[in-house]
Amino acid sequence: GAVVSQHPSRVICKSGTSVKIECRSLDFQATTMFWYRQFPKQSLMLMATSNEGSKATYEQGVEKDKFLINHASLTLSTLTVTSAHPEDSSFYICSAKGQGSNQPQHFGDGTRLSIL
Amino acid sequence: AQSVTQPDIHITVSEGASLELRCNYSYGATPYLFWYVQSPGQGLQLLLKYFSGDTLVQGIKGFEAEFKRSQSSFNLRKPSVHWSDAAEYFCAVGRANFGNEKLTFGTGTRLTIIP
Numbered sequence: 588g589a590v591v592s593q594h595p596s597r598v599i600c601k602s603g604t605s606v607k608i609e610c611r612s613l614d615f616q617a618t619t620m621f622w623y624r625q626f627p628k629q630s631l632m633l634m635a636t637s638n639e640g641s642k643a644t645y646e647q648g649v650e651k652d653k654f655l656i657n658h659a660s661l662t663l664s665t666l667t668v669t670s671a672h673p674e675d676s677s678f679y680i681c682s683a684k685g686q687g688s689n690q691p692q693h694f695g696d697g698t699r700l701s702i703l
Numbered sequence: 704a705q706s707v708t709q710p711d712i713h714i715t716v717s718e719g720a721s722l723e724l725r726c727n728y729s730y731g732a733t734p735y736l737f738w739y740v741q742s743p744g745q746g747l748q749l750l751l752k753y754f755s756g757d758t759l760v761q762g763i764k765g766f767e768a769e770f771k772r773s774q775s776s777f778n779l780r781k782p783s784v785h786w787s788d789a790a791e792y793f794c795a796v797g798r799a800n801f802g803n804e805k806l807t808f809g810t811g812t813r814l815t816i817i818p
Binding site: 689 | 807
């Protein structure tokens, strides 16, 4: 149980395009989803927290107009990297947790984003 | 602010040997503690978690961890490692905020298994 699917697993696109990444909880309702960014050989950095039906809460230093997050249902959150540039290239990972403070986060397999 | 320290960047052990990965945390209240494992190019898999109760926590794949409040530690152990255990291991601390946890991750420990 507690499977989180992230799609696509890899994206290569030109500078200036927008890229949408989906995160789905397949077998549970995710009241909260998290988006992380991971640089090579480094730890995960939390970008934003999203709750179903409300606006995402962004961490300090994360541009909300650059990284648009939508959490329209209890099983789906999307991250859109707008007008992507090479410096946005990274590994993006989502996680989801169910309702209740004792629920752990379950992670997707990540999306490798490469901007040319 | 909460923080997590994993002092060992890289550990190499022989297959069949025991393993201990260190994790120290800083947090003002009782923390929620987690160990995750990440294989190359993939997401994170939860190995085990501590919220309250018994300080020795059993996880998947034969792993266990012990919460020691006096030492602010949550070290991960396995009595006999397998080649498939080679991966990156992350310790994380969470705090409750209106029912959600925001995790702070350590920098990770890369585990290499030699025959």
